[in-house]
Amino acid sequence: VYNTFIQYLQEERTRLDHCDDVVTRSVNSLKIISEEELNLVLYRHWNLYDSIFNSSYTSSKLRLWTIQGQKKLHELFADMGLPLVQCKQKFTSMSVQFKAGLKEHFVQSSKKFGVTSLTYPSFSATFGYRHKLSAADFVFSLLALLEKQDIESSAGFMGALDALSRTNFEVIYSGLELAIHQVGTSQVIV
Numbered sequence: 001v002y003n004t005f006i007q008y009l010q011e012e013r014t015r016l017d018h019c020d021d022v023v024t025r026s027v028n029s030l031k032i033i034s035e036e037e038l039n040l041v042l043y044r045h046w047n048l049y050d051s052i053f054n055s056s057y058t059s060s061k062l063r064l065w066t067i068q069g070q071k072k073l074h075e076l077f078a079d080m081g082l083p084l085v086q087c088k089q090k091f092t093s094m095s096v097q098f099k100a101g102l103k104e105h106f107v108q109s110s111k112k113f114g115v116t117s118l119t120y121p122s123f124s125a126t127f128g129y130r131h132k133l134s135a136a137d138f139v140f141s142l143l144a145l146l147e148k149q150d151i152e153s154s155a156g157f158m159g160a161l162d163a164l165s166r167t168n169f170e171v172i173y174s175g176l177e178l179a180i181h182q183v184g185t186s187q188v189i190v
Contacts, residue, residue: 006121032124035122035123035124037120037136039058042137044137045176048088054183058115058118076110080106083098140179141175142164143179145159145171145178148178
């Protein structure tokens, strides 16, 4: 269903984006772009190694629950020229030289390992000079806020609703931290 509507969504984004030509960007500006997104869970807010390991698509394709699968993952990183030390640190702290062209390297190298659908069409939002958030990042954050166990259900809903406001970045980022924790623990359980 998503693929059916992606063209419509891209046209709508283009229609609504009337400040593409503006060179200066204010602190409060919102920029939405259409781009190919890596099919990796929360990789911009986590580290690359754990993101690949905990993404259901890559985990199942590479069979990462086996020793052979983990060896394949290390071979994939080696094929891309990514040191394991860089892959295990937070994505925002990775060296710029390794982050440059990461999507292209992933797509090219992953085909050798049978991982063929590593990207999908999506959208990303940048608020002023803050980090880029993909549509999937928002979804994971909101789901984590809704599923938060230590609060009553209506408060979880209200927290997720607050996260939709552009002024409540701390709520979105706390949801991202919760999501990382939830995804990591769900893989350990499985």
